[in-house]
Amino acid sequence: MTPATQMPDTLTTDGADARSGVLQQALAAIAERGYWSRYPESPSPRVYGETAATEGKAAFEAYLGQRFPLEQPGTDGWVSTERNPYGFPLEIAYPHSDVDTLLAAAQAALPQWRQAGPHTRVDVCQRILDRLHEHVFELAYAVQFTTGQAFVMAFQAGGPHALDRGLEAVAYAYREMTRQAERVVWRKPAGRGTTVAVEKRYHIVPRGVALVIGCNTFPTWNAYPGLFASLATGNPVVIKPHPRAVLPLAITVRYARQVLTEAGFDPNLVTLAAQGPDEALASMLATRPEIRIIDYTGSTAYGQWLESHARQARVYTEKAGVNFVVIDSTDDVDGMFRNLAFSLTLYSGQMCTTPQNILIPRDGITTPNGRLSFAEVTDGIVAAVTALTREPARAVELTGAIVNEGVLERLERAATVGEVLLASRSVKHPQFTDATVRTPLIVRLDVADRDIYTAEWFGPISFMVSTDSTEQSLAVMCDTVREHGALTASVYATDPAVLEAAEQVAIDSGVHLSCNLTGGVFVNQSAAFSDFHATGANPAANATLVDAAFVADRFRVVQSRYPVAS
């Protein structure tokens, strides 16, 4: 019913040719960085068929109140930890595993998977991605009702965009694993016309069992790159989901195991490690000697803990940062207001890429119609956010719901740290009456309020910060990003010299920069195969999604050599 089954028959041997063609396109895309996507992002029935959404919803609903259908080794109980931001109860129970048994099973699965080699592994990973895509609506509902995202976002970010990021990781893994010959006869001239000849073989050897620690807000999007990078390079993967967002990754594990089994591999190459209510499972797993790779998305404090304590593993972290917008001037005032308002409102600012600090000179900015004062700029942003969130039915499709209590607490606290320019309002969700929905809070600060705006305020919270000048704005951004990290930075300027200075600051502080976004491209969005997510060059992350460094150290090359007749 979904295009994955309507497209090539991906699970038969002829499907392999089609997948190989897709891989070649993906390989071209990661080099050229132009637009390319494997999985259609529109949930429209014109793309996915008339019944796909209904079937996906039914599949999602079939999980509710049940034990999740997952047979894994060492199941010693069932745990249920999720709370749906939209209110209605999920009450899904997940198998809880004895860690010794689970890790032993993962280790036991490794040799056959290693032996299969890069080409087969990459093909099987593509089959898993295609299988997940067949269940993309099921995934989308699971993401929506664990993260609080609105449906379209849950579909796009949780489905096609996550799958594209996974495929991107697979493509990088393929490229790195095949970067040298598998074997060669090395012939060295040895004088007087003689030659020494040695046959050499190069084996791709995985590091060992990999751990993916999922996050609450983007359970699939943030997990798939690490999952598929590790799996494609030969490492069994244990997925430890956030206790509030288990279902999307449980579904992922379910279908991954299905494909692995169909392909003749041990399903324990991908397992779920669901956490009990009073269990520090991530820390326990992360420091086990069997775990050789860790991918983590979440708080800075815990990311730093992992980097310090999981010394036996290669640790890839995406932590938190403080994202900046620097406004100097614009030739499209309304476009800028609309664009920023959308970025602040989308998923209630609960994205690691949402701008937090909007820096504006206290004497205002230059526009085609003359200068706008600081107050006129902040009024414009406030009006644009208000317009976007006025109608509840429209508002909730942008804001989604609040993912957890922590965000609400921060919202209250943030309203006390400065002059409130726009208060956060509760919105009654027309469909889910128990959903917790809030509109963005906008607070005015001054550049002197450094202690406030250099901390991360995750949620629908942003600060309009008055500065002495754009030069000061850029300097503050540079220093703060270097010290506290950032996932995104954005600048509005008409003067090429200012844009150049901003670009220099972005390079110096190691943050991706978006310039003069006034239309349908938003600073908080990044496109697989073209945009890198995070840089690894500032404290917000030690890696990027996805580049060669993200995959190149997940395996090693072990060489054997044999003299042969020359």
Add this chain to the structure above:
Amino acid sequence: MTPATQMPDTLTTDGADARSGVLQQALAAIAERGYWSRYPESPSPRVYGETAATEGKAAFEAYLGQRFPLEQPGTDGWVSTERNPYGFPLEIAYPHSDVDTLLAAAQAALPQWRQAGPHTRVDVCQRILDRLHEHVFELAYAVQFTTGQAFVMAFQAGGPHALDRGLEAVAYAYREMTRQAERVVWRKPAGRGTTVAVEKRYHIVPRGVALVIGCNTFPTWNAYPGLFASLATGNPVVIKPHPRAVLPLAITVRYARQVLTEAGFDPNLVTLAAQGPDEALASMLATRPEIRIIDYTGSTAYGQWLESHARQARVYTEKAGVNFVVIDSTDDVDGMFRNLAFSLTLYSGQMCTTPQNILIPRDGITTPNGRLSFAEVTDGIVAAVTALTREPARAVELTGAIVNEGVLERLERAATVGEVLLASRSVKHPQFTDATVRTPLIVRLDVADRDIYTAEWFGPISFMVSTDSTEQSLAVMCDTVREHGALTASVYATDPAVLEAAEQVAIDSGVHLSCNLTGGVFVNQSAAFSDFHATGANPAANATLVDAAFVADRFRVVQSRYPVAS
């Protein structure tokens, strides 16, 4: 001094096209892994000209008893710490630097070097390599008289092979830095025939100042990969040589700074940090916040200290391991004896790749002439080593001199741990009467003496270990390599099943394997562009020389994007 205007001239008048051709060959070589070398390894006058050796020797001798000609910022004194294993005094004084000044100078050099971009940086690195090659005899003598290597080895390993490894790192750096487009216009279909277009730029951004911590035995060979990988990717490099082997790296720094200056760059991109007698300079530098990359070769204990404490840096370590030979059977008994004897004798076993433990079934091995008993095998190896080292003049060209007191102490201790099959002898060096020369010690152990042979005994010390069977030999090797690490492993077997089992053990324990070496290829040697040195898959090293993972994380990509008319 604005390189942007000077550089094109310099490059076009200075063989840039030829270097570009060399780079293309190097890029092909690292992919194909066949034999390729840029710098001729024979010191013969037919290759290097009649006067090269004499001139190089004169250049070396001109350094003796002098202040080394290096003008660096922050010089606050002069230090002299070397002791020549060949006896005659060097008494060269090196500038000692104030660390704050030195690091500030390195940081100040970064922006211009970053701005120059990958192509120019790679070209300048190639020029440095070529310049060092012009002084290869000077380097060779410096290596010989700080490490104790015999001349030919000092020339080859210290000169052409080190330069080849440096070029290999440059080629990998080039490939990784140019793996994606520098800019693209991303055009995404936006429905109804419209397109969203965004121009994207991808900037290669270095991590920051890099530190190379040199070793005593292979000061250039082990330093050049890290030096050139960091430099090519845009990072200024501070070189902290081993206090006993400063000269080879001081010469390296001297000529690197010369080329950088000629090319219009800040010479402080490469600096020497010479250590005073009572100074923990490596630890002090390694934990400075400015240091973002560290390359280290040396002891396991200190490598682990670095990995644990230099948390602000990406740390690449080559530590120590316990190398194995497993003998099961051979169809060339004498070839095996000769080959092993050479490997044990070469540079008095002072290579991280020298075999230490030779595992032989206690009931002997299979040969074309029937079985050889355990004693016949060890006798054969002993006889071959004795033959190689009988004539002092010939012996010293293989053994070189003992690098430091630690080796002598271990030699004495090792003679007490088991039955001595071959005692180590002092040899009078015909040319350098004060040189400390020792022949190899061979000690018999049993597989039960685990505590002895699982430790590293660096120097001309090897153990002939009796085992129950080849199966047990392989199991002992597997367990020991996993726990203690290894740089090399070697097997002699005629049965394909045994070779296959050995290869499986090598893969399982993550160590490079050489099979049935009986001719002119030795287990302790690895060839740039074809052999990987270390795997990063066992405790002996966390990286390999050289692969993509060794360079890919030394820089990051920072992206900027601008909407453009579609």
